[in-house]
Amino acid sequence: MRVEYINPFVEAAFNVLREVLNEEVKRGELFLKSTSQPVLGVAVIVGLTGDVEGRVLFDMKKEVALAIASQMNGEELATMDDLAKATISELANMITGQAVTKLHDLGFKFDLTPPAIITGENMEVSNTGVEALIVPVELQAGKIEINVAVRERA
Amino acid sequence: MKTKADFPSINERRPDGIKESGDSYRVLIVDDSMFVTKQINQILTSEGFEIVGSATDGAQGVEKYKELYPNVDLVTMDITMPKMDGVSALEKILEFDKEARVIMISALGKQDLVKKSLMIGAKNYIVKPLDRAKVLERIMMSLQ
Numbered sequence: 001m002r003v004e005y006i007n008p009f010v011e012a013a014f015n016v017l018r019e020v021l022n023e024e025v026k027r028g029e030l031f032l033k034s035t036s037q038p039v040l041g042v043a044v045i046v047g048l049t050g051d052v053e054g055r056v057l058f059d060m061k062k063e064v065a066l067a068i069a070s071q072m073n074g075e076e077l078a079t080m081d082d083l084a085k086a087t088i089s090e091l092a093n094m095i096t097g098q099a100v101t102k103l104h105d106l107g108f109k110f111d112l113t114p115p116a117i118i119t120g121e122n123m124e125v126s127n128t129g130v131e132a133l134i135v136p137v138e139l140q141a142g143k144i145e146i147n148v149a150v151r152e153r154a
Numbered sequence: 155m156k157t158k159a160d161f162p163s164i165n166e167r168r169p170d171g172i173k174e175s176g177d178s179y180r181v182l183i184v185d186d187s188m189f190v191t192k193q194i195n196q197i198l199t200s201e202g203f204e205i206v207g208s209a210t211d212g213a214q215g216v217e218k219y220k221e222l223y224p225n226v227d228l229v230t231m232d233i234t235m236p237k238m239d240g241v242s243a244l245e246k247i248l249e250f251d252k253e254a255r256v257i258m259i260s261a262l263g264k265q266d267l268v269k270k271s272l273m274i275g276a277k278n279y280i281v282k283p284l285d286r287a288k289v290l291e292r293i294m295m296s297l298q
Contacts, residue, residue, distance in 0.1 A: 019283050086189040090190060094261055
């Protein structure tokens with residue numbers, strides 16, 4: 001997978017997280033996975049279709065999701081209730097929105113699906129025929145993994 | 155003896171959400187995200203606006219507007235929503251009331267739709283993430 005697809009997502013994630021959480025955000029080491037990977041507990045998935053197709057997954061532990069949602073709402077959220085889910089989905093929305101703008105500027109045309117949020121333990125995600133690039137993002141609350149698996153349409 | 159009324163305070167500012175008449179501006183929020191609705195609600199109520207209704211899709215938004223009319227001063231309209239998107243809802247609201255003041259709420263990446271909305275007659279737009287100063291500034295601009 002070409003790295004130019006992932007950079008806009010990473011940049012957008014940095015911009016948006018910095019703005020909504022008001023803290024410094026650190027980037028971890030980028031890695032590549034071609035087989036199944038565990039999902040950390042709360043995952044937001046956004047599909048891409050058009051010149052490039054695939055999906056982006058924002059993956060984090062439940063505690064991290066709750067800490068981020070609490071911070072964004074300015075109140076303590078103790079469970080992944082509807083508000084916490086809506087908050088994390090909105091975060092994914094803002095990040096993908098900004099990334100897509102950058103990719104459009106680079107000349108790629110495609111559409112996004114609305115974010116879907118998946119929660120639970122012991123989950124795995126598998127990609128057939130497309131590698132996943134993963135960029136961990138370090139926050140005060142913990143880590144978010146941005147997991148991008150896209151390819152150019154044949 | 156002088157009463158307090160003889161000393162108009164220069165420090166007291168009328169909250170943005172209060173009209174000259176002393177009444178609150180009445181706002182309808184149309185957004186499918188509970189988080190965004192809550193955020194707009196908090197920002198606006200803290201400045202004295204009154205939230206008179208909310209809707210979670212465009213069709214419901216149009217219906218609510220008709221129901222509330224003429225007791226509504228401003229609509230905040232999300233662009234991407236299920237059933238009926240914000241641009242179509244804007245069109246329908248303007249068909250019903252050409253004086254309607256609608257402000258679009260958009261994620262980045264929807265420039266074409268924002269442009270289209272402004273051509274149709276939206277008063278202004280706000281790009282998410284929403285921050286208090288930006289929201290109030292854009293809303294006050296569209297109320298003037």
